[in-house]
Amino acid sequence: MLAKRIIPCLDVTNGRVVKGVNFVELKDAGDPVEIARRYNEAGADELTFLDITASSDNRDLILHIIEAVASEVFIPLTVGGGVREVGDVQRLLNAGADKVSINTSAVVNPQLVKDASDRYGSQCIVVAIDSKRVGDHWEVFTHGGRKATGLDAIEWAKKMESLGAGELLLTSMDRDGTKSGFDLELTRAISDAVDIPIIASGGVGNLQHLVDGVREGHADAVLAASIFHFGEYGIDEAKKYMKQHGIEVRL
């Protein structure tokens, strides 16, 4: 049976993982390659790297990181952040990324999603949707949640599927950083509206939240950062907990 996936997310800036990662016996808490290796050993099903480098000068650093990680970690790698054109997708794939996540640029230029999926296949195009509840619906936000787009998140998800997205990474901006759990209503509404897999993100504070994301939110995969980074919970511990609650996982 297909397993639900657990995906740790690493925010990278200027070639270093930020927000800190707190593994026991980790020599260098900011080295993305070492952290990726540790998550791989712990049983992560995939890894997501989010390049939040502000300056374009240091953009190539992410390519070197992905190259290094891909040489020794043989699980799917997704990279997002600053992807603006098909050439960016190509560079990341050539460096060893398996999937590229497109966020703001999908809103600015939806054709990019179509062009990139036509060129490289839907399987490697993830569209990241940052959403916030506004009135009686959920709206898509860009630029890290700062800019409203007026787009309805459910309609947007369907449009991205029709343009060739192979997967959606859905982040609730209302819940991100709150540790109060995923926005289950939003996750379920989007997961039920499309046929492609949904990765739930934003708000995980404990292991029950992961279970709820799958059970109540109908998510196909769950993404979390801080609960894993700070050693509150291990990946293996999270998987065992999910299994105890009847969720199929890769152990």
Added chain:
Amino acid sequence: MKADIAVIDYGMGNLRSVSKAIEHVAPAASVVVTSDPGVIAEAGRVVFPGQGAAPDCMREIDARGLRQVIIDAAHSKPFLGICMGMQVLFEHSEEGDTACLGILPGTVQRFPHEAMVDATGDKLKVPHMGWNNVHQAMPHPLWVGIEEGARFYFVHSYFVQPTSPEVIAGFSHYPFPFTCAVATGNIFAVQFHPEKSQNDGLTLLGNFVTWNPGASETACDMSGAACA
């Protein structure tokens, strides 16, 4: 210099993961990613990966003049098809109504929308993406060291339906059983991605780089070659 292992590059998707994983399990081997028919013809072993859509895949194979060298390799040397590189070995794909290489009898079909519900009635997504159990349908040198039911990483919307059940080397469930590995002679082909399936995937690739199909009992029996 002749390559030990040629990874066929026909412009379909990212081959770096495949070549990296093979280099990892066979550090002493020369691994080349190539679209040169001459290099492929000379190589000791061939890996035929691929992502994307079947019509594009067949078009790119022909645009590079690779059809015959792929067919020849599949008949003559250890040959590993991965994902789209498995699907196009068959005769026809429903994806874009595409005539494929016809090396193996059978067809390629999409996961039918109406069948995609699990035992509890929940919708199953397509593409089939993630880690699923692979059940071994026959003993094979490429399965050595891999547990029955081990999980491999999949991402696909179409699956193969071989005409001859005897080539089925492995199957998975989503939600019905579908063929995810086939083996015949010197061909082994898988729907999942061994290069992304962590330790079990590396074990399979390691088995491939040392596999000697001619040494198997079946091959001996068929060819009548000296097996002593």
